[in-house]
Amino acid sequence: MSQSLQGKRVAILATDGFEEAELSSPRAALQEEGAEVQVVSPKKQGIRAWAKTDWGDTYQVDKALDDARPSDYHALVLPGGLFNPDTLRLDEKALAFTRHFFEQGKPVAAICHAPWILINAGLVEGRRMTSVPSVSQDLKNAGANWVDESVVVDKGLVTSRTPKDLDDFNAKLIESLEQGETTGNHA
Numbered sequence: 186m187s188q189s190l191q192g193k194r195v196a197i198l199a200t201d202g203f204e205e206a207e208l209s210s211p212r213a214a215l216q217e218e219g220a221e222v223q224v225v226s227p228k229k230q231g232i233r234a235w236a237k238t239d240w241g242d243t244y245q246v247d248k249a250l251d252d253a254r255p256s257d258y259h260a261l262v263l264p265g266g267l268f269n270p271d272t273l274r275l276d277e278k279a280l281a282f283t284r285h286f287f288e289q290g291k292p293v294a295a296i297c298h299a300p301w302i303l304i305n306a307g308l309v310e311g312r313r314m315t316s317v318p319s320v321s322q323d324l325k326n327a328g329a330n331w332v333d334e335s336v337v338v339d340k341g342l343v344t345s346r347t348p349k350d351l352d353d354f355n356a357k358l359i360e361s362l363e364q365g366e367t368t369g370n371h372a
Contacts, residue, residue: 194257195258203266232246261291270301
């Protein structure tokens with residue numbers, strides 16, 4: 186454990202139906218490096234995971250979205266799953282929270298279906314990105330350059346396809362956070 190992220194705070198924005206591994210794995214990797222990680226959600230109580238083919242565990246919400254200030258965090262993680270990003274992409278507070286990280290040049294990491302949130306926030310045009318294949322056309326239609334790779338980093342935006350890419354995703358997320366704010370990650 187290197188503690189390279191000591192003093193860094195990371196928000197994981199999620200709600201019911203997030204893919205369990207896509208929240209638990211990045212959170213564990215970040216915490217192992219010394220980061221403080223908080224689950225932020227429109228819900229004030231626990232949120233329920235989707236674990237591959239059925240409902241999974243309930244995870245504690247550390248901060249309600251209504252009470253969370255994006256300026257308190259150094260980076261944002263957006264787990265996928267099908268239900269989670271589909272709900273969050275219609276939540277204007279979630280979109281505004283996400284936009285802040287781009288406006289301030291802070292690292293953002295999105296996996297699986299989570300780029301839907303970025304599409305609705307108007308943040309993907311001109312970006313090189315990846316996602317679960319079923320979201321590829323949505324990204325292309327929104328002006329992104331979609332590629333089929335395990336992880337893609339574009340000016341502080343880290344994207345991956347599925348849970349099988351979590352090792353690569355976590356490594357690039359940590360690397361982006363170690364490097365700090367980037368002048369290129371803007372809306």
